[in-house]
Amino acid sequence: MHPLDAATKLETSGGNFTGATSDAYWNFTGPFGGATAATLLKAAIDHPARQNFPLAMTINYCAPVAKGGFEVIVSEKRTNRSTQHFAVEMKQGAETIATATLVFAARPEGFFHTPGTMPAVKMPEEIDPPKAKAPLAWIDRFDMRFASGFPVMRGKDDAPLGSARTEVWMRDEPRRKMDFLSLMNMSDAFFARPFHVLGRLIQVGTVSMTTYFHCDEADLVEVGDDYVLGVADASIFAKGFADQSAWLWSRSGKLLATSQQILYFRDKAFVPGGKK
Amino acid sequence: MHPLDAATKLETSGGNFTGATSDAYWNFTGPFGGATAATLLKAAIDHPARQNFPLAMTINYCAPVAKGGFEVIVSEKRTNRSTQHFAVEMKQGAETIATATLVFAARPEGFFHTPGTMPAVKMPEEIDPPKAKAPLAWIDRFDMRFASGFPVMRGKDDAPLGSARTEVWMRDEPRRKMDFLSLMNMSDAFFARPFHVLGRLIQVGTVSMTTYFHCDEADLVEVGDDYVLGVADASIFAKGFADQSAWLWSRSGKLLATSQQILYFRDKAFVPGGKK
Numbered sequence: 001m002h003p004l005d006a007a008t009k010l011e012t013s014g015g016n017f018t019g020a021t022s023d024a025y026w027n028f029t030g031p032f033g034g035a036t037a038a039t040l041l042k043a044a045i046d047h048p049a050r051q052n053f054p055l056a057m058t059i060n061y062c063a064p065v066a067k068g069g070f071e072v073i074v075s076e077k078r079t080n081r082s083t084q085h086f087a088v089e090m091k092q093g094a095e096t097i098a099t100a101t102l103v104f105a106a107r108p109e110g111f112f113h114t115p116g117t118m119p120a121v122k123m124p125e126e127i128d129p130p131k132a133k134a135p136l137a138w139i140d141r142f143d144m145r146f147a148s149g150f151p152v153m154r155g156k157d158d159a160p161l162g163s164a165r166t167e168v169w170m171r172d173e174p175r176r177k178m179d180f181l182s183l184m185n186m187s188d189a190f191f192a193r194p195f196h197v198l199g200r201l202i203q204v205g206t207v208s209m210t211t212y213f214h215c216d217e218a219d220l221v222e223v224g225d226d227y228v229l230g231v232a233d234a235s236i237f238a239k240g241f242a243d244q245s246a247w248l249w250s251r252s253g254k255l256l257a258t259s260q261q262i263l264y265f266r267d268k269a270f271v272p273g274g275k276k
Numbered sequence: 277m278h279p280l281d282a283a284t285k286l287e288t289s290g291g292n293f294t295g296a297t298s299d300a301y302w303n304f305t306g307p308f309g310g311a312t313a314a315t316l317l318k319a320a321i322d323h324p325a326r327q328n329f330p331l332a333m334t335i336n337y338c339a340p341v342a343k344g345g346f347e348v349i350v351s352e353k354r355t356n357r358s359t360q361h362f363a364v365e366m367k368q369g370a371e372t373i374a375t376a377t378l379v380f381a382a383r384p385e386g387f388f389h390t391p392g393t394m395p396a397v398k399m400p401e402e403i404d405p406p407k408a409k410a411p412l413a414w415i416d417r418f419d420m421r422f423a424s425g426f427p428v429m430r431g432k433d434d435a436p437l438g439s440a441r442t443e444v445w446m447r448d449e450p451r452r453k454m455d456f457l458s459l460m461n462m463s464d465a466f467f468a469r470p471f472h473v474l475g476r477l478i479q480v481g482t483v484s485m486t487t488y489f490h491c492d493e494a495d496l497v498e499v500g501d502d503y504v505l506g507v508a509d510a511s512i513f514a515k516g517f518a519d520q521s522a523w524l525w526s527r528s529g530k531l532l533a534t535s536q537q538i539l540y541f542r543d544k545a546f547v548p549g550g551k552k
Contacts, residue, residue: 055483055484055517055538056336056483056484056538058334058377058484058486060332060353060361060377060379062353062354062356062359062361063354063356077336077338077365077372077375078338078339078371078372080338080339083338083483083540085336085338085372085375087363087375089353095354096353096354096361099353099361099363099377100377101334101336101375101376101377101484103336103483103484103538105483105516105517105540106516107514107515107516107517108515108516108542109515110515110516110542110543111470111474111513111541111543112513112514112515113437113473113512113513113514114511114512114513114514115439115440115441115473115509115510115511115512115513116510116511116512161389163391164391165391194387197389197391198387207331207332207359207379207381208331208332208334208377208379208486208488210334210484210486210536212484212517212519212536212538214512214514214515214517214519215514216515233391234391234392235390235391235392235523235531235534236389236390236391236392236490236531236534237387237388237389237390237391238383238388238389238390238490238491238531239383239384239385239386239388239490239492240381240382240383240384240386241331241381241383241488241490243488243490243534245521245536247511255511255512255514258511258512258519258536260486260488260521260534260536262331262332262379262488264359264381265387266384266386267386267387
Protein backbone atom coordinates (compact mmCIF):
# COMPACT_ATOMS: atom_id res chain seq x y z
CA MET A 1 0.00 0.00 0.00
CA HIS A 2 1.30 3.48 -0.89
CA PRO A 3 2.25 5.55 2.19
CA LEU A 4 -0.42 8.16 1.35
CA ASP A 5 -3.07 5.45 1.20
CA ALA A 6 -1.80 4.02 4.47
CA ALA A 7 -1.81 7.49 6.10
CA THR A 8 -5.37 8.19 4.97
CA LYS A 9 -6.74 4.71 5.65
CA LEU A 10 -9.93 4.87 7.70
CA GLU A 11 -12.21 2.36 9.31
CA THR A 12 -15.86 3.31 9.43
CA SER A 13 -18.45 2.56 12.05
CA GLY A 14 -21.84 4.20 12.00
CA GLY A 15 -20.86 7.18 9.79
CA ASN A 16 -17.82 8.11 11.87
CA PHE A 17 -14.29 7.09 11.02
CA THR A 18 -11.17 6.01 12.87
CA GLY A 19 -7.57 6.03 11.73
CA ALA A 20 -4.00 6.26 13.01
CA THR A 21 -1.07 8.57 12.38
CA SER A 22 1.61 7.46 9.97
CA ASP A 23 5.33 7.76 10.69
CA ALA A 24 5.96 8.01 6.95
CA TYR A 25 4.59 11.59 7.00
CA TRP A 26 6.09 12.66 10.34
CA ASN A 27 6.92 16.35 10.77
CA PHE A 28 8.45 18.15 13.79
CA THR A 29 5.71 17.51 16.35
CA GLY A 30 3.13 15.40 14.55
CA PRO A 31 2.12 14.28 11.08
CA PHE A 32 2.65 16.65 8.16
CA GLY A 33 -0.44 18.88 7.78
CA GLY A 34 -1.03 17.85 4.17
CA ALA A 35 -1.52 14.23 5.18
CA THR A 36 -3.97 15.27 7.89
CA ALA A 37 -5.90 17.35 5.35
CA ALA A 38 -5.95 14.41 2.93
CA THR A 39 -7.25 12.18 5.72
CA LEU A 40 -10.16 14.50 6.50
CA LEU A 41 -10.92 14.81 2.79
CA LYS A 42 -10.89 11.00 2.53
CA ALA A 43 -13.43 10.76 5.36
CA ALA A 44 -15.80 13.16 3.58
CA ILE A 45 -15.33 11.34 0.25
CA ASP A 46 -16.17 8.07 2.01
CA HIS A 47 -19.31 9.47 3.67
CA PRO A 48 -22.23 7.41 2.37
CA ALA A 49 -24.24 10.50 1.34
CA ARG A 50 -21.38 12.13 -0.62
CA GLN A 51 -22.13 13.18 -4.21
CA ASN A 52 -19.89 14.54 -6.98
CA PHE A 53 -16.34 15.95 -6.70
CA PRO A 54 -14.44 17.97 -4.09
CA LEU A 55 -14.65 21.69 -4.90
CA ALA A 56 -13.43 23.48 -1.75
CA MET A 57 -11.91 22.42 1.54
CA THR A 58 -10.81 24.49 4.53
CA ILE A 59 -8.91 22.81 7.35
CA ASN A 60 -8.09 24.46 10.65
CA TYR A 61 -5.25 22.93 12.63
CA CYS A 62 -6.32 23.32 16.27
CA ALA A 63 -3.56 21.32 18.00
CA PRO A 64 -0.70 18.97 17.10
CA VAL A 65 -1.86 15.46 16.25
CA ALA A 66 -0.41 13.04 18.79
CA LYS A 67 1.09 9.78 17.56
CA GLY A 68 -1.59 7.11 17.53
CA GLY A 69 -5.28 6.76 16.84
CA PHE A 70 -7.82 9.43 16.02
CA GLU A 71 -11.49 9.76 15.20
CA VAL A 72 -13.00 11.70 12.28
CA ILE A 73 -16.63 12.82 12.55
CA VAL A 74 -18.29 13.82 9.28
CA SER A 75 -21.55 15.82 9.40
CA GLU A 76 -23.65 16.38 6.28
CA LYS A 77 -24.78 19.99 6.60
CA ARG A 78 -26.66 20.60 3.36
CA THR A 79 -27.23 18.76 0.10
CA ASN A 80 -28.49 20.81 -2.83
CA ARG A 81 -29.07 19.69 -6.40
CA SER A 82 -25.47 20.23 -7.45
CA THR A 83 -23.53 21.28 -4.32
CA GLN A 84 -23.12 19.60 -0.98
CA HIS A 85 -21.67 20.82 2.33
CA PHE A 86 -19.97 18.84 5.08
CA ALA A 87 -18.37 19.75 8.40
CA VAL A 88 -15.57 17.46 9.59
CA GLU A 89 -13.88 17.22 12.96
CA MET A 90 -10.80 15.25 13.96
CA LYS A 91 -10.62 14.24 17.61
CA GLN A 92 -8.20 12.42 19.88
CA GLY A 93 -10.09 11.46 23.00
CA ALA A 94 -12.21 14.46 23.98
CA GLU A 95 -9.87 16.96 22.29
CA THR A 96 -10.60 18.63 18.94
CA ILE A 97 -7.42 18.38 16.87
CA ALA A 98 -8.67 19.81 13.55
CA THR A 99 -11.87 21.11 12.01
CA ALA A 100 -12.74 21.29 8.33
CA THR A 101 -15.51 22.31 6.00
CA LEU A 102 -15.92 20.73 2.57
CA VAL A 103 -17.95 21.50 -0.49
CA PHE A 104 -18.59 18.91 -3.19
CA ALA A 105 -20.07 19.90 -6.52
CA ALA A 106 -21.12 18.69 -9.94
CA ARG A 107 -18.79 20.19 -12.56
CA PRO A 108 -20.59 21.04 -15.78
CA GLU A 109 -18.66 21.64 -18.99
CA GLY A 110 -18.82 25.18 -20.38
CA PHE A 111 -16.86 28.42 -20.37
CA PHE A 112 -13.20 27.73 -19.71
CA HIS A 113 -10.59 30.44 -19.21
CA THR A 114 -7.32 30.60 -17.28
CA PRO A 115 -6.24 34.23 -16.77
CA GLY A 116 -3.53 32.97 -14.44
CA THR A 117 -0.57 31.71 -16.45
CA MET A 118 1.68 28.76 -15.75
CA PRO A 119 5.26 29.99 -15.41
CA ALA A 120 7.75 28.94 -18.06
CA VAL A 121 10.31 26.89 -16.15
CA LYS A 122 12.79 24.09 -16.77
CA MET A 123 11.27 20.64 -17.05
CA PRO A 124 11.68 18.41 -13.97
CA GLU A 125 13.99 16.05 -15.86
CA GLU A 126 16.44 18.94 -16.28
CA ILE A 127 16.55 19.67 -12.53
CA ASP A 128 18.47 17.68 -9.92
CA PRO A 129 16.73 16.83 -6.65
CA PRO A 130 18.03 18.68 -3.56
CA LYS A 131 21.32 17.15 -2.41
CA ALA A 132 20.79 17.43 1.34
CA LYS A 133 19.28 14.51 3.21
CA ALA A 134 15.74 15.45 4.22
CA PRO A 135 15.63 16.07 7.97
CA LEU A 136 11.98 15.00 8.32
CA ALA A 137 10.12 11.93 7.09
CA TRP A 138 7.37 13.78 5.20
CA ILE A 139 9.88 15.49 2.90
CA ASP A 140 10.95 12.06 1.62
CA ARG A 141 7.33 11.46 0.55
CA PHE A 142 7.79 13.94 -2.29
CA ASP A 143 10.14 14.03 -5.25
CA MET A 144 10.79 17.78 -5.46
CA ARG A 145 12.61 19.54 -8.30
CA PHE A 146 13.07 23.24 -7.59
CA ALA A 147 12.83 25.37 -10.72
CA SER A 148 13.25 28.46 -8.52
CA GLY A 149 13.12 29.48 -4.89
CA PHE A 150 14.90 26.62 -3.15
CA PRO A 151 15.05 27.74 0.49
CA VAL A 152 18.60 28.85 1.18
CA MET A 153 19.49 28.95 4.85
CA ARG A 154 21.67 32.04 5.10
CA GLY A 155 22.33 31.64 8.78
CA LYS A 156 22.98 35.30 9.47
CA ASP A 157 20.33 37.53 10.99
CA ASP A 158 21.42 40.50 8.89
CA ALA A 159 21.39 38.68 5.54
CA PRO A 160 19.13 40.29 2.92
CA LEU A 161 15.61 38.90 2.79
CA GLY A 162 14.94 36.11 0.30
CA SER A 163 12.14 35.92 -2.22
CA ALA A 164 8.81 34.52 -0.98
CA ARG A 165 8.23 32.81 -4.35
CA THR A 166 8.95 29.17 -5.18
CA GLU A 167 8.40 27.14 -8.33
CA VAL A 168 8.80 23.43 -7.67
CA TRP A 169 7.88 20.30 -9.60
CA MET A 170 6.45 17.72 -7.20
CA ARG A 171 5.25 14.18 -7.31
CA ASP A 172 4.51 11.60 -4.69
CA GLU A 173 7.46 9.40 -3.67
CA PRO A 174 6.97 6.55 -4.36
CA ARG A 175 5.04 7.54 -7.46
CA ARG A 176 1.27 7.39 -7.18
CA LYS A 177 -1.58 8.14 -9.58
CA MET A 178 -2.84 11.68 -9.04
CA ASP A 179 -6.14 12.05 -7.21
CA PHE A 180 -7.86 14.60 -4.96
CA LEU A 181 -6.09 13.23 -1.87
CA SER A 182 -2.69 13.73 -3.46
CA LEU A 183 -3.58 17.29 -4.58
CA MET A 184 -4.78 18.10 -1.06
CA ASN A 185 -1.58 16.64 0.37
CA MET A 186 0.56 18.67 -2.07
CA SER A 187 -1.29 21.89 -1.20
CA ASP A 188 0.66 21.89 2.04
CA ALA A 189 3.97 20.52 0.71
CA PHE A 190 5.69 23.87 0.21
CA PHE A 191 8.32 24.76 2.76
CA ALA A 192 7.10 27.55 5.03
CA ARG A 193 7.48 30.96 3.39
CA PRO A 194 9.25 32.42 6.48
CA PHE A 195 12.15 29.96 5.91
CA HIS A 196 12.57 31.33 2.39
CA VAL A 197 12.32 35.00 3.34
CA LEU A 198 14.28 34.96 6.59
CA GLY A 199 16.74 32.30 5.45
CA ARG A 200 16.59 30.43 8.72
CA LEU A 201 14.55 27.67 10.28
CA ILE A 202 12.21 29.16 12.84
CA GLN A 203 9.14 27.88 14.62
CA VAL A 204 6.19 27.81 12.20
CA GLY A 205 2.88 26.01 11.86
CA THR A 206 -0.07 26.17 9.48
CA VAL A 207 -3.18 27.44 11.28
CA SER A 208 -5.73 27.31 8.46
CA MET A 209 -5.54 26.18 4.83
CA THR A 210 -8.11 26.38 2.03
CA THR A 211 -7.81 24.50 -1.26
CA TYR A 212 -10.04 24.86 -4.31
CA PHE A 213 -10.10 22.09 -6.90
CA HIS A 214 -10.46 23.08 -10.55
CA CYS A 215 -10.17 19.61 -12.06
CA ASP A 216 -12.29 16.54 -12.61
CA GLU A 217 -11.39 12.87 -12.85
CA ALA A 218 -10.42 13.10 -16.52
CA ASP A 219 -7.86 15.81 -15.66
CA LEU A 220 -6.45 13.61 -12.89
CA VAL A 221 -6.17 10.61 -15.21
CA GLU A 222 -4.29 12.82 -17.68
CA VAL A 223 -1.73 13.69 -14.98
CA GLY A 224 -1.25 10.05 -14.05
CA ASP A 225 1.83 9.78 -11.84
CA ASP A 226 3.64 12.68 -13.52
CA TYR A 227 5.02 15.75 -11.76
CA VAL A 228 2.85 18.81 -11.14
CA LEU A 229 4.30 22.30 -10.93
CA GLY A 230 3.68 23.97 -7.59
CA VAL A 231 3.99 27.74 -7.34
CA ALA A 232 3.88 29.38 -3.92
CA ASP A 233 4.14 33.01 -2.88
CA ALA A 234 3.24 35.25 0.04
CA SER A 235 1.69 38.70 0.36
CA ILE A 236 2.53 39.51 3.96
CA PHE A 237 4.36 38.60 7.15
CA ALA A 238 2.85 40.59 10.02
CA LYS A 239 2.24 40.30 13.75
CA GLY A 240 3.34 36.68 13.99
CA PHE A 241 1.46 35.30 10.97
CA ALA A 242 2.21 34.94 7.26
CA ASP A 243 0.02 34.02 4.34
CA GLN A 244 0.80 31.72 1.43
CA SER A 245 -0.90 31.46 -1.95
CA ALA A 246 -0.26 28.39 -4.10
CA TRP A 247 -1.10 27.07 -7.54
CA LEU A 248 -0.76 23.47 -8.72
CA TRP A 249 -0.37 23.07 -12.49
CA SER A 250 -0.27 19.93 -14.60
CA ARG A 251 2.66 19.65 -17.01
CA SER A 252 0.22 20.28 -19.86
CA GLY A 253 -0.72 23.65 -18.32
CA LYS A 254 -4.00 22.85 -16.58
CA LEU A 255 -4.52 24.61 -13.25
CA LEU A 256 -5.58 21.68 -11.07
CA ALA A 257 -5.92 23.43 -7.72
CA THR A 258 -5.31 26.73 -5.93
CA SER A 259 -4.65 27.00 -2.22
CA GLN A 260 -4.03 29.56 0.45
CA GLN A 261 -2.97 29.22 4.01
CA ILE A 262 -2.09 31.29 7.04
CA LEU A 263 0.69 30.13 9.30
CA TYR A 264 2.14 31.37 12.52
CA PHE A 265 5.82 32.10 12.84
CA ARG A 266 7.82 33.04 15.87
CA ASP A 267 11.28 34.26 15.06
CA LYS A 268 13.94 33.74 17.65
CA ALA A 269 13.30 37.02 19.46
CA PHE A 270 9.96 35.56 20.53
CA VAL A 271 10.95 31.96 21.19
CA PRO A 272 14.04 31.89 23.40
CA GLY A 273 15.39 28.40 23.01
CA GLY A 274 12.97 27.71 20.16
CA LYS A 275 13.94 25.72 17.07
CA LYS A 276 16.42 27.66 14.98
CA MET B 277 -27.61 53.04 13.62
CA HIS B 278 -25.38 52.40 10.59
CA PRO B 279 -26.88 49.88 8.12
CA LEU B 280 -23.96 47.47 8.68
CA ASP B 281 -24.53 47.57 12.43
CA ALA B 282 -28.25 47.03 11.87
CA ALA B 283 -27.56 44.12 9.48
CA THR B 284 -25.21 42.44 11.95
CA LYS B 285 -27.27 43.17 15.09
CA LEU B 286 -27.76 40.02 17.13
CA GLU B 287 -29.70 39.12 20.24
CA THR B 288 -28.16 36.49 22.43
CA SER B 289 -29.81 33.83 24.52
CA GLY B 290 -27.81 31.06 26.11
CA GLY B 291 -24.75 31.35 23.85
CA ASN B 292 -26.74 31.24 20.61
CA PHE B 293 -27.74 34.29 18.65
CA THR B 294 -30.73 35.49 16.65
CA GLY B 295 -30.94 38.20 14.02
CA ALA B 296 -32.90 39.25 10.95
CA THR B 297 -32.03 40.03 7.34
CA SER B 298 -31.62 43.64 6.32
CA ASP B 299 -33.16 45.11 3.15
CA ALA B 300 -30.33 47.65 3.05
CA TYR B 301 -27.94 44.88 1.88
CA TRP B 302 -30.38 43.04 -0.41
CA ASN B 303 -28.91 41.22 -3.42
CA PHE B 304 -30.71 39.22 -6.14
CA THR B 305 -32.17 36.43 -4.01
CA GLY B 306 -31.19 37.28 -0.44
CA PRO B 307 -28.82 39.48 1.53
CA PHE B 308 -25.40 40.28 0.06
CA GLY B 309 -22.91 37.58 1.12
CA GLY B 310 -20.53 40.06 2.72
CA ALA B 311 -23.19 41.14 5.20
CA THR B 312 -23.94 37.51 6.06
CA ALA B 313 -20.22 36.88 6.61
CA ALA B 314 -19.97 39.97 8.82
CA THR B 315 -22.98 38.73 10.82
CA LEU B 316 -21.39 35.34 11.50
CA LEU B 317 -18.13 37.05 12.42
CA LYS B 318 -20.07 39.33 14.82
CA ALA B 319 -21.59 36.29 16.52
CA ALA B 320 -18.16 34.75 17.11
CA ILE B 321 -16.75 38.07 18.36
CA ASP B 322 -19.68 38.32 20.77
CA HIS B 323 -19.20 34.77 22.08
CA PRO B 324 -18.46 35.07 25.81
CA ALA B 325 -15.32 32.90 25.57
CA ARG B 326 -13.77 34.80 22.63
CA GLN B 327 -10.20 36.04 23.08
CA ASN B 328 -8.00 38.26 20.90
CA PHE B 329 -8.52 39.28 17.26
CA PRO B 330 -9.99 37.62 14.17
CA LEU B 331 -7.23 35.96 12.12
CA ALA B 332 -9.03 33.72 9.62
CA MET B 333 -12.62 33.09 8.63
CA THR B 334 -14.10 30.71 6.08
CA ILE B 335 -17.79 30.94 5.26
CA ASN B 336 -19.67 28.44 3.13
CA TYR B 337 -22.92 29.63 1.61
CA CYS B 338 -25.18 26.57 1.67
CA ALA B 339 -28.47 28.13 0.55
CA PRO B 340 -29.97 31.59 -0.08
CA VAL B 341 -30.92 33.40 3.12
CA ALA B 342 -34.69 33.96 3.14
CA LYS B 343 -36.02 37.36 4.18
CA GLY B 344 -36.66 37.35 7.92
CA GLY B 345 -35.19 35.91 11.07
CA PHE B 346 -32.28 33.52 11.50
CA GLU B 347 -30.34 31.79 14.24
CA VAL B 348 -26.53 31.71 14.62
CA ILE B 349 -25.00 28.90 16.67
CA VAL B 350 -21.41 29.45 17.79
CA SER B 351 -19.39 26.46 19.05
CA GLU B 352 -16.04 26.92 20.76
CA LYS B 353 -13.90 24.10 19.35
CA ARG B 354 -10.50 24.73 20.87
CA THR B 355 -8.83 27.44 22.93
CA ASN B 356 -5.05 27.44 23.05
CA ARG B 357 -2.75 29.94 24.70
CA SER B 358 -2.74 32.31 21.74
CA THR B 359 -5.15 30.87 19.16
CA GLN B 360 -8.80 29.96 19.40
CA HIS B 361 -11.11 28.04 17.03
CA PHE B 362 -14.87 28.35 16.57
CA ALA B 363 -17.41 26.70 14.30
CA VAL B 364 -20.46 28.77 13.41
CA GLU B 365 -23.70 27.75 11.76
CA MET B 366 -26.53 29.94 10.46
CA LYS B 367 -29.97 28.33 10.43
CA GLN B 368 -33.47 29.26 9.37
CA GLY B 369 -35.82 26.79 10.99
CA ALA B 370 -34.25 23.36 10.61
CA GLU B 371 -32.26 24.34 7.49
CA THR B 372 -28.54 25.10 7.50
CA ILE B 373 -28.05 28.30 5.50
CA ALA B 374 -24.33 28.88 6.05
CA THR B 375 -21.42 27.33 7.92
CA ALA B 376 -18.22 29.02 9.01
CA THR B 377 -15.00 28.37 10.84
CA LEU B 378 -13.13 31.14 12.63
CA VAL B 379 -9.70 31.48 14.15
CA PHE B 380 -8.88 34.22 16.64
CA ALA B 381 -5.30 34.93 17.65
CA ALA B 382 -3.04 37.13 19.70
CA ARG B 383 -0.89 39.23 17.35
CA PRO B 384 2.62 39.77 18.66
CA GLU B 385 4.82 42.52 17.26
CA GLY B 386 7.92 41.34 15.40
CA PHE B 387 9.13 40.66 11.87
CA PHE B 388 7.11 42.67 9.38
CA HIS B 389 7.44 42.32 5.62
CA THR B 390 5.04 42.85 2.73
CA PRO B 391 6.35 41.14 -0.44
CA GLY B 392 3.01 41.92 -2.08
CA THR B 393 2.95 45.51 -3.30
CA MET B 394 0.07 47.96 -3.30
CA PRO B 395 -0.59 49.06 -6.87
CA ALA B 396 0.09 52.68 -7.76
CA VAL B 397 -3.32 54.05 -8.74
CA LYS B 398 -5.15 57.37 -8.83
CA MET B 399 -6.41 58.59 -5.47
CA PRO B 400 -10.14 58.11 -4.85
CA GLU B 401 -10.75 61.89 -4.88
CA GLU B 402 -9.55 61.93 -8.50
CA ILE B 403 -12.06 59.25 -9.59
CA ASP B 404 -15.78 59.79 -10.19
CA PRO B 405 -18.23 57.25 -8.79
CA PRO B 406 -19.98 55.06 -11.38
CA LYS B 407 -22.73 57.02 -13.14
CA ALA B 408 -25.31 54.25 -13.45
CA LYS B 409 -27.93 53.84 -10.73
CA ALA B 410 -27.07 50.72 -8.73
CA PRO B 411 -29.59 47.99 -9.55
CA LEU B 412 -29.31 46.31 -6.14
CA ALA B 413 -29.51 47.74 -2.61
CA TRP B 414 -26.17 46.37 -1.37
CA ILE B 415 -24.23 48.24 -4.04
CA ASP B 416 -25.46 51.52 -2.55
CA ARG B 417 -23.88 50.49 0.77
CA PHE B 418 -20.44 51.14 -0.73
CA ASP B 419 -18.84 54.24 -2.16
CA MET B 420 -16.78 52.68 -4.96
CA ARG B 421 -14.18 54.50 -7.07
CA PHE B 422 -12.80 52.28 -9.82
CA ALA B 423 -9.13 52.91 -10.50
CA SER B 424 -9.21 50.09 -13.06
CA GLY B 425 -11.41 47.20 -14.13
CA PHE B 426 -14.89 48.69 -13.96
CA PRO B 427 -17.11 45.87 -15.28
CA VAL B 428 -18.10 46.83 -18.82
CA MET B 429 -21.15 44.99 -20.09
CA ARG B 430 -20.30 44.35 -23.71
CA GLY B 431 -23.57 42.64 -24.51
CA LYS B 432 -22.22 40.57 -27.39
CA ASP B 433 -21.34 36.93 -26.93
CA ASP B 434 -18.38 37.20 -29.34
CA ALA B 435 -16.82 40.28 -27.71
CA PRO B 436 -13.21 39.76 -26.58
CA LEU B 437 -12.82 38.63 -22.99
CA GLY B 438 -12.27 41.35 -20.39
CA SER B 439 -9.57 41.43 -17.73
CA ALA B 440 -10.28 39.60 -14.48
CA ARG B 441 -8.46 42.28 -12.48
CA THR B 442 -10.08 45.21 -10.67
CA GLU B 443 -8.61 47.98 -8.53
CA VAL B 444 -11.31 49.84 -6.63
CA TRP B 445 -11.30 52.24 -3.70
CA MET B 446 -14.15 51.37 -1.33
CA ARG B 447 -15.65 52.73 1.81
CA ASP B 448 -18.90 52.08 3.60
CA GLU B 449 -21.82 54.31 2.55
CA PRO B 450 -22.73 56.03 4.80
CA ARG B 451 -19.19 56.34 6.12
CA ARG B 452 -18.33 54.15 9.07
CA LYS B 453 -15.19 53.62 11.14
CA MET B 454 -13.23 50.64 9.85
CA ASP B 455 -13.43 47.45 11.89
CA PHE B 456 -13.21 43.70 11.30
CA LEU B 457 -16.91 43.52 10.36
CA SER B 458 -16.44 46.11 7.66
CA LEU B 459 -13.32 44.37 6.29
CA MET B 460 -15.21 41.07 6.21
CA ASN B 461 -18.10 42.76 4.44
CA MET B 462 -15.76 44.37 1.89
CA SER B 463 -14.06 41.03 1.19
CA ASP B 464 -17.16 40.09 -0.80
CA ALA B 465 -17.91 43.52 -2.30
CA PHE B 466 -16.17 42.96 -5.63
CA PHE B 467 -18.46 42.35 -8.58
CA ALA B 468 -18.29 38.73 -9.69
CA ARG B 469 -15.24 38.08 -11.87
CA PRO B 470 -17.35 36.36 -14.58
CA PHE B 471 -19.17 39.68 -15.20
CA HIS B 472 -15.81 41.34 -15.87
CA VAL B 473 -14.42 38.61 -18.09
CA LEU B 474 -17.55 37.70 -20.04
CA GLY B 475 -18.92 41.26 -20.13
CA ARG B 476 -22.44 40.17 -19.31
CA LEU B 477 -24.54 39.57 -16.24
CA ILE B 478 -24.98 35.86 -15.74
CA GLN B 479 -26.11 33.75 -12.84
CA VAL B 480 -23.37 33.64 -10.16
CA GLY B 481 -23.10 33.00 -6.45
CA THR B 482 -20.28 32.71 -3.93
CA VAL B 483 -20.00 29.16 -2.60
CA SER B 484 -17.11 29.55 -0.15
CA MET B 485 -15.00 32.53 0.93
CA THR B 486 -11.94 32.73 3.18
CA THR B 487 -10.57 35.97 4.59
CA TYR B 488 -7.32 36.43 6.53
CA PHE B 489 -6.85 39.53 8.65
CA HIS B 490 -3.37 41.04 8.84
CA CYS B 491 -4.24 44.06 11.00
CA ASP B 492 -4.88 44.91 14.61
CA GLU B 493 -7.03 47.59 16.23
CA ALA B 494 -4.36 50.28 15.87
CA ASP B 495 -4.30 49.67 12.10
CA LEU B 496 -8.09 49.95 11.97
CA VAL B 497 -8.06 53.21 13.94
CA GLU B 498 -5.50 54.57 11.48
CA VAL B 499 -7.89 53.83 8.57
CA GLY B 500 -10.79 55.54 10.32
CA ASP B 501 -13.59 56.04 7.80
CA ASP B 502 -11.23 56.49 4.85
CA TYR B 503 -11.29 54.49 1.63
CA VAL B 504 -9.40 51.22 1.32
CA LEU B 505 -8.04 49.97 -2.00
CA GLY B 506 -9.49 46.63 -3.03
CA VAL B 507 -7.68 44.57 -5.65
CA ALA B 508 -9.37 41.49 -7.07
CA ASP B 509 -8.22 38.99 -9.67
CA ALA B 510 -8.95 35.44 -10.79
CA SER B 511 -6.79 32.48 -11.79
CA ILE B 512 -9.38 30.26 -13.45
CA PHE B 513 -12.91 29.80 -14.75
CA ALA B 514 -13.55 26.08 -15.24
CA LYS B 515 -16.40 23.60 -15.11
CA GLY B 516 -18.95 26.04 -13.73
CA PHE B 517 -16.81 27.63 -11.00
CA ALA B 518 -14.38 30.55 -10.84
CA ASP B 519 -11.96 31.65 -8.16
CA GLN B 520 -11.24 35.16 -6.91
CA SER B 521 -8.25 36.45 -4.95
CA ALA B 522 -8.52 39.82 -3.24
CA TRP B 523 -6.33 42.21 -1.28
CA LEU B 524 -7.55 45.13 0.87
CA TRP B 525 -4.98 47.91 1.36
CA SER B 526 -5.15 51.00 3.53
CA ARG B 527 -4.33 54.27 1.78
CA SER B 528 -1.04 54.34 3.68
CA GLY B 529 -0.05 51.00 2.11
CA LYS B 530 -0.84 48.53 4.87
CA LEU B 531 -2.26 45.21 3.71
CA LEU B 532 -5.25 44.87 6.03
CA ALA B 533 -6.76 41.63 4.72
CA THR B 534 -6.48 39.06 1.95
CA SER B 535 -9.37 36.96 0.75
CA GLN B 536 -10.21 34.26 -1.70
CA GLN B 537 -13.48 32.81 -2.83
CA ILE B 538 -14.91 30.29 -5.21
CA LEU B 539 -18.16 31.08 -6.97
CA TYR B 540 -20.39 29.20 -9.31
CA PHE B 541 -21.36 30.66 -12.65
CA ARG B 542 -23.80 29.42 -15.20
CA ASP B 543 -23.53 31.20 -18.49
CA LYS B 544 -26.65 31.41 -20.59
CA ALA B 545 -26.05 28.13 -22.40
CA PHE B 546 -26.66 26.41 -19.06
CA VAL B 547 -29.49 28.55 -17.71
CA PRO B 548 -32.19 28.96 -20.34
CA GLY B 549 -34.28 31.86 -19.14
CA GLY B 550 -31.71 32.66 -16.46
CA LYS B 551 -30.70 36.19 -15.53
CA LYS B 552 -28.82 37.81 -18.40
